Amino acid sequence: MLAQTNRITSGSDYKAVVRRGSRVVGPHLVTYLRTNSDATPPRFGFIVAKNVGNAVNRNLIRRRLKAASYELLSTVRPGTDVVIRALPSANAATWSALRTELSAALHKGNSR
Numbered sequence: 001m002l003a004q005t006n007r008i009t010s011g012s013d014y015k016a017v018v019r020r021g022s023r024v025v026g027p028h029l030v031t032y033l034r035t036n037s038d039a040t041p042p043r044f045g046f047i048v049a050k051n052v053g054n055a056v057n058r059n060l061i062r063r064r065l066k067a068a069s070y071e072l073l074s075t076v077r078p079g080t081d082v083v084i085r086a087l088p089s090a091n092a093a094t095w096s097a098l099r100t101e102l103s104a105a106l107h108k109g110n111s112r
Contacts (some may be wrong), residue, residue, distance in 0.1 A: 002070055008045030008081060015082045017045065024105040027067075028090040028098060032083040033109035042076035044069045047085040061086050061098075068099040072106055082106070 008014055021034030047063050048058045065084055076082065090098065 002044060002066055002073075005012045005041050006043055006073065008043045008083065010051070010111075012042075013081065014047075014083055017081045018085075021081070021083070024107055024108050026101045028087055028093045028104060029101050029105065030085040030087065031105035031109065032085070034081045036078065036079040036081065038079045039041075040079055042078060042082065043072060045081070045083040045090050047083065048090075049086075051088050052086050053091045054086075057091050063088050063108065064095045064098050068095070068102050072097065072103055075103070075104055075110070077110055080110075082109075085099070 008017070017032050017034045021032040024031045044066075046062050048062050048065075050058070052061060052077070065086065069082070069084070084102065093101075107108050
């Protein structure tokens with residue numbers, strides 16, 4: 001489970017990352033990354049819209065993304081904000097597929 005310091009909770013922070021951050025698009029996820037000059041812990045936010053599925057499926061996907069983010073937390077540079085938007089195809093994706101895609105997106109975003 002992600003700690004409170006590792007979560008984006010403000011709507012304005014979500015907007016800032018999505019609008020001004022770099023974007024990495026995959027088959028199941030769109031990952032937005034924005035690096036700040038601060039040495040704050042990395043923060044994650046999740047967007048799982050109704051077009052992904054019903055409430056049960058959306059919550060399952062959100063829990064999978066949170067677990068994958070927790071595992072990959074040490075690979076993200078301090079001061080980075082990450083917003084992960086699930087696409088409708090994420091409904092049929094396995095946990096390992098989502099984790100692999102998120103790992104690749106974070107690696108690609110960190111190398112920029």
